[in-house]
Amino acid sequence: MNLTVLGCYGPYTPAGGACSGYLLEQEGKYILLDCGNGVLSKLQYHINIDRLEAVFISHLHSDHISDLFIMRYALQVDMELGKRNKPLKLYAPDEPASEFERLPYKDVYAVELLHEGKVVDMASLSFSFMKTVHPIDCYAIKVELGAGKTFLFSGDTAYFSELIPFAWNTSLFLCEANYLQEDLVKGAPPNHLSAYQAGEIALQAGVQRLLLTHLPPNxxxxxxxxxARMKFPEATLAEEGKVYTI
Ligand SMILES: [Zn+2]
Structure with missing residues (x-):
């Protein structure tokens, strides 16, 4: 499976950057994780929008969904031109209800509820989800590739120990690192991980590769x-446009 980082910033972007968005490719099929601002533009450096099979959304904060509200126009045009003959599958949690209710638009999305315990099999991949610690419903997304290989995207989360067994022996762990330890010491709200904590989880879970994302642009x-490298020396930063093979 190939992972292309489309956007790695949060909760806003630097010039030319994008917020949360990751493109998975397996067997010529393309699946998008999150669709924050800037992602629609970056996606088209790699594929036409009509190639997308499905979108999984970790949670309904704007830095993870805002381009869904622009992509719908592209999907509508593609359907009118016959480039797409069925709605795009969109898996998302349903809280807050006011955001969830905004997702459907002229039948371009087939919205399905994402929740813990749900399993989605697609393109020889198996997707499962764990609820994280964030002010609204948010899910870490695990992708099992077969032959013991796994990919895990943390979503947004404060530190919680149950993430360690969920991340156990992951081949590539794409983990948010919105804070530095000094932010937590100064009393930052408990809604994100520090880079140090991301490294700690990677170490405890025995992951093979750690990619840091959700990086503040400032x-x-x-x-x-x-x-992160204080705990996990092989940690690297997610880079927009870079392709990682798992
Ligand atoms: Zn975020």
């Missing part, structure tokens, strides 16, 4: 990398 990313 600080040097190298500070995040250095902190």
């Amino acid at each position: 600080r040097e990313s190298s500070m995040y990398l250095a902190e």
Whole structure:
């Protein structure tokens, strides 16, 4: 499976960047995880929108969904032109209800509820979900590739120990690192991980590769990398446009 990082910033972008968005490709099929601002533009450097099979949304905060409300126009045009003959599958949690109710638009999305315990099999991949610790319903997304290979996207989350067994022996762990430890010491709200905590989880879970994402645009990313590497020396920063093979 190939993972292309489309956007790795949060909760807003630097010039030319994008918020949360990750493209998976398996057997020539394309699946998008999150669709934050800037993702629709970045996606088209790699594929035409009509190639998308499905979109999985970790949670309904704007830095993870805002381009869904623009992509719907592209989907509508593609359907009118006959490039797409069925709605795009869209898996998302249903809270807050006010955001969930905004998702359907002229039948371009086939919206399905994403929740813990749900399993989705697609393109020889198996998707499962664990609820994280965030102010609204949010899910870590695990993808099993077969032959013991797994990919895990943390979604947004504060530290919680149950994430360690869920991440156990993951081949590639794409983990948010919105904070530095100093933010937590200064009393930042418990809704994100520090880079140090991301490294700690990766270490405890025995993951093979750690990619840091959800990087704030107002600080040097190298500070995040250095902190994660205190616990997990092989940690790297997610890079927009880069393709990772699992
Ligand atoms: Zn976020």
